[in-house]
Amino acid sequence: MNLKEMLHLADRIVFEKTGQHLDDLQEAVLKATLQHDTYKHVAKDFDCSESRVRNAASQLWQILSEELGEDVNKKNFRAAIHRFQVSNVSNFAKDVVVGIGIFNLCGEPRHPPDISNSHNDEKSNPQQTKTLHQDLSEMPELGDFFDRTPELQTLTTWILQQRCRLITLTGISGIGKTSLAVQLVQQIKHEFEYAVWYTLDEFPTLEKCQSNLIQLFFHSEKEDLPPTDQKRLPLIKYLQNHRCLIVLDDVHNLFCSGELAGKYKPESEEYRTLFKQIEKLSHQSCLMLIGWEQPREVTQIKSQNTSIRTLQLKGLDIATAREILRDYGLEESDNSEALIHHYQGNPLWLKSVANLIQDLGGGLTELLPNDTILLPEDLKDVLQQQFDRLSELEKQVISLLAKESQPINRAKLLENDIIPASDLLNALQSLSRRCLIEQQANFYTISPLLRQYLHRNLDGSDALP
Known part of the structure; x- marks a missing residue:
């Protein structure tokens, strides 16, 4: 196929999936890919940012991946399209006989599939994925998404290949946890019968959260069951009977402020039982928790043979x-x-x-001379929300770290005359779980920005000494 034929075929694939043809930017991305051009060049032609082009490309690769049944990206797009064409050519005669041919040899549309008969197609093909049920109304829209390919691959492997039951995605505020999870869900949701996203500030009690989930399962099953079998089951039964992906965002809302990381609020204590069930009982579903903190029972499990995984998200390269x-x-x-x-x-x-x-x-040179660190008001507000959650013990320990411009040895920290050794070690562990401090071997430090923020809050001064 020449470039025009490949673009036409890609356009048909996208249209079958979304009901919309390629827009100008998507077509430019594909042309650049086929002509070995860069996203930067596309951005210049469209007078837009390179990140916008990358976002458009990421969404396009996702659509093509879902339709072609393989991971499609900039490197393998040409080969994937060729494989798709060869597959359609080899089945051409058969497709014409049964009346469902999609493409002819030149990639022209023949008989587009009747979407209204998709349920009948599923019944005739038992290997096809069951109808997808979604409750993703609380999932944010994917805004600017920056390259997180290694993290996406890690999470995809854990969920689809290793069949992990409980995954926590943690990191400091603003690091991109939710954006990463949204991208992940968009890419893998069709591998599940049910895909659900809830934000936990809306569900402080397990009873309310479980009620919503069970209602979703019950109503979708009710259509296929005789009246005598229509009864609600415990949540874990639905997770055993169906392949489900459940994302709980802002999981830190389950935990107390003013305490060490991961201590449940009284009204949220029952979530502990659910998380233990998810980890210990046999089922075919995956629960992902996103937040500044994670449950203590998750942090206690370090074995790589377990069905639990934790990904602490770091900054961009x-x-x-x-x-x-x-x-x-x-x-x-x-x-x-x-x-x-x-x-x-x-x-x-x-x-x-x-x-x-x-x-x-x-400019950078003018406003940031000599490694000056700016603290915009909106950024101070974000940091304040996270520091408001700290216990008094953690505030004492992080204050000690803020006074050190270089990583400090744990032994030296233990020499202080204010905080008992046991309390100090517990606080270091909790601060690490909150992603507020960095540890290398026995040395601890905090980032220059956090040091600046803490220094101003401790002394009221505007600059570090």
Whole structure:
């Protein structure tokens, strides 16, 4: 096939999936892919940011992956389209006989599938996935999504290949946990009979959460069961009977403020039982928890042979983080890498400081001389929400770390005359679980931004000594 035929075939595949033809940007992405051009060149032609082009490409690869039944990306798009064409050509005669031919040799449409008969097709093909039931109304829309390919691959492997039952996705505020999970759900939701996303500030008690889930399962099953069999089952039974993906966002809302990480609120204590059931009982579903903190029972399990996994999300790499600065019109400079380091490659933090610099009409070199660290008001508000959750013990320990410009040895921390050794070690563990401190071997430190924030809150001064 030539370029025009490949684009036409891709357009038909996208139309069959979404009911919409390729838009100009999507077509430009495919042309660039086939002509070995870069996303940066596409962005220049469309006078838009490179991240917008990457987002459009990511969504397009997802659609094509779902329709072609394989992982499609920029590197293998041409080969995937060729495999799809060969597959259709080899089945051409058979397709014409049964009246469901889709493409002819030139890729022209013959008889598009009748979507209204999809349920009949499922019954005639027992190997096809059952009808998908979704409750994703609380799942945020995918905004700017930056490259997280390794993390997506890790989570996909855990869920689809290793069949993990309970996964926690944790990280400091703004690091991109929810965006990553949204991208993941969009890519793998069709592998499940049920896909559900709930935000836990709406479900403080397990009873309410379970009631919503059971109602979803019950009503979808009710259509296929005789009246005598229509009765509600315990939640775990539905997870055993069906392949389900359940995402619970903002799981930190289940835990107390002013306590060490992971202590349940009294009204949320019953969630502990659910999480233990998910981990211990045999079933075919996956529960993903997203938040600043994770349940203590999850952190206690370290064996790689278990059905539980934890992914602590780190900051973006230098190349990807620079895309954010370019989106805000900040040109490359010697300061950009230091800026990304100070803000830990955190997408929200970088956007906040980049927006401030843009509003002031300055540049990196002008506004950030000598490693100056800016603290925009909106960023201080975000950090305050997370620090408000700390116990008094944790505040004492992190204050000690904030006074050190270099990583400090644990033995030296234990020499302090204020905090007993046992309490200090518990606080270090809790702060680590909250992703507020960094540990390398026996040394602990905090990021330059957090040190600046804590210093100003401790002393009221505006700069580090």
